[in-house]
Amino acid sequence: MIVFTLNGIGQRLDVDPTLRALDVLREHCGLTGPKEGCGTGECGACAIWMDGVTRLSCLTLAGQLHGRAVTTIEGLADSWDENEATDTTDQPPLHPVQTALAERGGVQCGYCTPGMTMVAAELLRREPNPDRAAIREAVSGNLCRCTGYHKIVDSIEDAAETMRKKR
Amino acid sequence: MQDIGRRSRRFDALDKARGTEQFATDIYPPDMLWAGALRAGVPHGIIRRIETARAEKVEGVVAVLTRKDVPGTNRQGFVYWDMPVLCGTRVRHAGDAVALVLAESRRALAEALRAIEMEIEPLPVVDTLDAALADDAPNIHGLDTGNVLKAATIAKGDAEAGLAECDVVVEETFYTPAQEHAFIETENGVARIDDDGTLHMTVSTQAPFRDRFEIGRALGLDPSRIHVTGPYLGGGFGGKDGATVQCLLALAAMHAKGRPVKMWWNREESMLAGYKRHAARMRFTAGAKRDGTLHAVRCELDYDTGAYAHLGVEIMALGMEHSGGPYRLPHLEAKGRCVYTNNPVAGAFRGFGVAQVSFAFEGMMDRLAHALGMDPLKFRLRNAITRGERNCAGVTMTTSTGMEECLLRLRDHPHWKSREAWRADAPPFTRRAVGVAAVFNGMGYGRGLADYAVAKVRLTGSGRIRVYNGVSDMGQGNASTFVQMAGEILCQPESVMELVQPDTDRTHPSGSAAAGRTTYTYGKALIKACETLRDKLFNRAALMLFVDDGSGFAMIPGGVRHLPTGRDLPLAALAAMMHPDDRISMAEHLMPVTPEPVRGGEAFTLGFPHLLFPYAAHLARIEVDELTGRVAVLDYVAFTDGGRVLNPQNFEQQVHGSVAQGLGYALTEDVLTEAGVLRSTDLCTYVIPTSLDLPDIESHAVETIEHTGPFGMKGIGEVGLNGPLPAVASALYSAGLPMTRAPFTFGRVLAALEDDQPGTGSEAAS
Numbered sequence: 001m002i003v004f005t006l007n008g009i010g011q012r013l014d015v016d017p018t019l020r021a022l023d024v025l026r027e028h029c030g031l032t033g034p035k036e037g038c039g040t041g042e043c044g045a046c047a048i049w050m051d052g053v054t055r056l057s058c059l060t061l062a063g064q065l066h067g068r069a070v071t072t073i074e075g076l077a078d079s080w081d082e083n084e085a086t087d088t089t090d091q092p093p094l095h096p097v098q099t100a101l102a103e104r105g106g107v108q109c110g111y112c113t114p115g116m117t118m119v120a121a122e123l124l125r126r127e128p129n130p131d132r133a134a135i136r137e138a139v140s141g142n143l144c145r146c147t148g149y150h151k152i153v154d155s156i157e158d159a160a161e162t163m164r165k166k167r
Numbered sequence: 168m169q170d171i172g173r174r175s176r177r178f179d180a181l182d183k184a185r186g187t188e189q190f191a192t193d194i195y196p197p198d199m200l201w202a203g204a205l206r207a208g209v210p211h212g213i214i215r216r217i218e219t220a221r222a223e224k225v226e227g228v229v230a231v232l233t234r235k236d237v238p239g240t241n242r243q244g245f246v247y248w249d250m251p252v253l254c255g256t257r258v259r260h261a262g263d264a265v266a267l268v269l270a271e272s273r274r275a276l277a278e279a280l281r282a283i284e285m286e287i288e289p290l291p292v293v294d295t296l297d298a299a300l301a302d303d304a305p306n307i308h309g310l311d312t313g314n315v316l317k318a319a320t321i322a323k324g325d326a327e328a329g330l331a332e333c334d335v336v337v338e339e340t341f342y343t344p345a346q347e348h349a350f351i352e353t354e355n356g357v358a359r360i361d362d363d364g365t366l367h368m369t370v371s372t373q374a375p376f377r378d379r380f381e382i383g384r385a386l387g388l389d390p391s392r393i394h395v396t397g398p399y400l401g402g403g404f405g406g407k408d409g410a411t412v413q414c415l416l417a418l419a420a421m422h423a424k425g426r427p428v429k430m431w432w433n434r435e436e437s438m439l440a441g442y443k444r445h446a447a448r449m450r451f452t453a454g455a456k457r458d459g460t461l462h463a464v465r466c467e468l469d470y471d472t473g474a475y476a477h478l479g480v481e482i483m484a485l486g487m488e489h490s491g492g493p494y495r496l497p498h499l500e501a502k503g504r505c506v507y508t509n510n511p512v513a514g515a516f517r518g519f520g521v522a523q524v525s526f527a528f529e530g531m532m533d534r535l536a537h538a539l540g541m542d543p544l545k546f547r548l549r550n551a552i553t554r555g556e557r558n559c560a561g562v563t564m565t566t567s568t569g570m571e572e573c574l575l576r577l578r579d580h581p582h583w584k585s586r587e588a589w590r591a592d593a594p595p596f597t598r599r600a601v602g603v604a605a606v607f608n609g610m611g612y613g614r615g616l617a618d619y620a621v622a623k624v625r626l627t628g629s630g631r632i633r634v635y636n637g638v639s640d641m642g643q644g645n646a647s648t649f650v651q652m653a654g655e656i657l658c659q660p661e662s663v664m665e666l667v668q669p670d671t672d673r674t675h676p677s678g679s680a681a682a683g684r685t686t687y688t689y690g691k692a693l694i695k696a697c698e699t700l701r702d703k704l705f706n707r708a709a710l711m712l713f714v715d716d717g718s719g720f721a722m723i724p725g726g727v728r729h730l731p732t733g734r735d736l737p738l739a740a741l742a743a744m745m746h747p748d749d750r751i752s753m754a755e756h757l758m759p760v761t762p763e764p765v766r767g768g769e770a771f772t773l774g775f776p777h778l779l780f781p782y783a784a785h786l787a788r789i790e791v792d793e794l795t796g797r798v799a800v801l802d803y804v805a806f807t808d809g810g811r812v813l814n815p816q817n818f819e820q821q822v823h824g825s826v827a828q829g830l831g832y833a834l835t836e837d838v839l840t841e842a843g844v845l846r847s848t849d850l851c852t853y854v855i856p857t858s859l860d861l862p863d864i865e866s867h868a869v870e871t872i873e874h875t876g877p878f879g880m881k882g883i884g885e886v887g888l889n890g891p892l893p894a895v896a897s898a899l900y901s902a903g904l905p906m907t908r909a910p911f912t913f914g915r916v917l918a919a920l921e922d923d924q925p926g927t928g929s930e931a932a933s
Contacts, residue, residue, distance in 0.1 A: 023273075026193075026195070027195055032186075032189070032190075032192075032193035033185075033186025033187070034186075035190075035192070035351070035352070035401070036192070037351040037352065037353070037401075037434070038434040038849065038850050039433055039434060040434065040849060040850075040851075042434075042849060042850040042851055043351055043850060045351055072186070073185070073186030074185075074186055074187070077185075091181075092185070094181075094184065094185065098181075098184040098185060099184070101180070101184045102176055102177075102180035102181045102183075102184040103176050103180075104816075105176075105177070105180075105816040105817070105819065105820050107177065107179070107180040107183045107184055108642040108643070108644065108820055108824060109183075109350070109351070109352070109399065109400060109401050109402045109403075109641060109642025110179065110180075110182075110183025110184075110188055110190075110399065110401070110642065111190065111350075111351040111352045111401030111402060111642075112351050113183050113184055113186070114186040117184065117186075132863075135858075136858040136859055137858075137859065139858050140857045140858045140859045141857075142858075143349075143351060143850065143855060143857065144351070144858075145348075145349050145350055145351055145402050145404070145824075145827075145828070145855060146402060146642045146820070146824045147820060147823055147824055147827070148823035148824050148826055148827030148856075148861055148864050149827070149856075149857075149858040149861055150819075150823045150861075150863050150864050151816075151819070151820065151823065152858070153858070153863070
């Protein structure tokens with residue numbers, strides 16, 4: 001039995017612990033936000049947080065989730081405390097990185113977006129004021145074939161500013 | 168309101184940012200099976216034995232299928248039907264599928280694939296153009312023409328006589344590699360055959376409507392009983408135009424007893440069996456007059472289409488059509504050969520045949536400018552094609568032609584004006600240089616294949632506007648632009664709009680997401696459909712408000728207004744009064760083609776020539792590390808004529824993305840094979856640019872008005888890819904490093920540096 005917290009909700013899963021965490025999240029937990037682009041840790045599309053730290057779920061075994069707090073793109077907005085106070089729309093809340101990627105054109109096909117978002121959000125938690133070079137460094141393990149990264153970097157800069165203002 | 172011309176968030180962006188957009192990969196139907204193919208692993212051979220008994224006994228295996236289980240023609244392809252679904256006797260490349268397994272789990276699938284015993288008697292491998300063209304080459308498809316699938320020559324003027332009239336003539340041979348699409352979402356889909364025998368498939372595809380016919384022909388199924396839905400793709404770039412998983416998945420569904428089947432190629436399989444950009448060899452001779460007039464080009468283009476045709480002939484045709492560059496060239500002779508080898512299959516890829524020749528014709532422009540002692544930008548400007556002139560293939564440019572304006576704008580850019588100072592400021596052991604390129608890319612299918620679309624828009628019962636998109640959105644944002652267009656004409660905000668993605672039951676055949684035609688053709692149809700709906704709403708509103716006719720009405724957000732009386736009617740009220748059939752409008756559009764013949768063009772039954780072209784002028788500032796041979800692109804600027812810009816954000820996205828792929832093509836991307844066997848099998852050995860490898864990309868629109876296009880636009884999805892390779896090459900050339908083989912790897916640049924001894928080639932820099 002694998003016992004862990006998934007986006008704030010307790011889970012008890014009776015699955016083979018040698019399955020990939022990515023497959024367990026997608027197929028057993030129904031969370032298809034984390035994507036598979038390579039299965040070998042090269043593209044970053046499957047990035048999740050384990051205890052708040054980015055991990056590639058394609059290189060993580062289900063058993064390694066045991067006892068951990070796991071966050072996926074689906075739970076990212078709730079992990080950002082400010083949302084409770086600021087959310088006034090009928091839409092589900094968004095993390096500032098999600099908002100910025102959408103507004104600033106950082107999303108094209110959208111397949112790398114969940115992984116990119118998790119990595120960027122972790123960066124901004126650690127470093128509220130990164131410059132473009134630091135942003136490029138942070139997302140360098142996340143491959144995107146559509147954007148050329150320019151607008152992704154713009155978006156993350158924008159999100160950083162939003163988050164600084166709200167602090 | 169998402170008005171035309173306004174920088175606005177894409178309609179699809181929020182769901183994608185939330186991670187809730189459902190791609191084909193995200194569908195796991197209950198009770199589903201997994202399907203997977205066994206690949207040949209050898210590039211050329213005769214299958215002597217396939218033994219499936221052991222695989223069938225693996226626990227969880229439902230079926231193991233081979234060639235004998237394939238009904239129909241077993242032939243895939245959409246111009247030439249030469250690619251088997253499952254190989255029977257002959258294997259023509261290492262990625263050929265020879266068996267198909269259905270299993271309850273991925274593990275059972277993998278075990279069963281390993282348990283299939285296969286003996287393939289190897290045949291001599293044809294792994295290069297020269298090997299394929301040799302007199303004694305093994306004949307891969309048994310054609311009378313050997314391994315030449317198609318040879319053709321097009322001509323304008325008299326290249327031979329023209330070259331004789333030139334004051335300077337240069338010759339060079341250029342080579343470009345096969346390029347991998349490397350979309351992050353690999354090829355995949357799910358399929359099921361329902362109780363009445365209809366095949367339902369949801370697949371990552373650029374051509375859902377054409378897929379029905381490809382599946383039907385290959386497997387002997389009635390296309391009208393094949394239902395394909397095409398959700399948003401996680402990237403396509405041409406690599407999902409034509410069957411990938413479709414026929415294998417359909418075959419699997421036929422043996423699944425009504426259960427759903429999922430097939431999802433992993434990265435290695437995607438690289439092995441997926442399509443590539445054609446590798447090419449391009450022999451060029453070009454000449455100019457002393458006054459800087461480009462006068463004649465003669466070229467021989469050889470495209471390696473790999474084991475199967477895909478769209479190889481059409482790709483070669485575009486290469487030939489563009490081989491003289493975006494210039495007023497009086498004399499051109501272009502010979503093309505599309506050649507079979509045992510290399511991975513080449514197919515459609517953004518820049519469709521043109522990315523290759525752009526390297527060559529722009530390389531010739533640099534060499535001619537140097538021979539003439541002319542500034543390379545001035546030389547391009549002097550010869551840039553303008554409206555009303557015949558292009559290099561002989562077609563009169565009756566449509567928007569912004570080449571010259573792009574170059575003029577680039578000439579005024581600070582990076583160009585400061586190039587000498589910047590170059591002189593190079594750090595130790597570093598060369599700096601600035602390169603330019605002028606490129607273009609034919610838009611639409613060209614002659615012989617109707618480039619048409621059928622748009623449908625509906626006022627829903629609850630008063631919302633629903634657009635039925637018939638052309639796949641692989642990430643380029645056409646679906647969002649369709650919502651924007653409908654919103655513009657019907658004056659409705661995004662919150663009132665709904666979108667249906669391609670579905671062969673609900674939307675209408677509108678061609679493939681390809682050829683820079685997606686937004687153009689469907690957009691034109693959609694505008695008409697929306698105008699018809701609008702007029703209908705006015706007339707129905709007139710009935711409801713007891714006024715004479717619909718002439719005094721205007722659309723307002725959420726409704727219509729009768730201007731003379733100031734009365735408003737909400738859309739929901741109008742919808743309630745209208746029959747569901749009456750709330751639908753449909754319209755079609757056919758892209759215009761040129762009636763002007765090109766000499767030799769009759770060799771191509773479809774896809775040639777083109778009438779509409781977007782243009783671009785690119786600039787690259789580079790640094791070359793003299794110790795390692797590393798080329799770093801520090802700044803990149805693109806001026807693009809795509810007609811009128813409908814959403815600047817989306818426009819920039821297309822430019823950025825195509826430049827990024829083009830820089831990968833210039834610097835690192837190379838599908839490596841050894842005797843036909845793939846060596847670049849993952850994203851470590853096939854290197855696409857990361858965020859650290861690319862500079863910020865400056866994009867400027869040069870807005871012409873394309874009068875035939877929706878709101879004056881034309882498609883720019885492809886043209887941006889053609890610029891980076893020649894722009895970087897142009898910079899290297901000006902740094903004394905003439906490159907003829909892409910990509911410009913450390914090793915190749917080091918070799919060029921070694922060749923560039925003082926007093927030899929380095930004058931090119933001055």
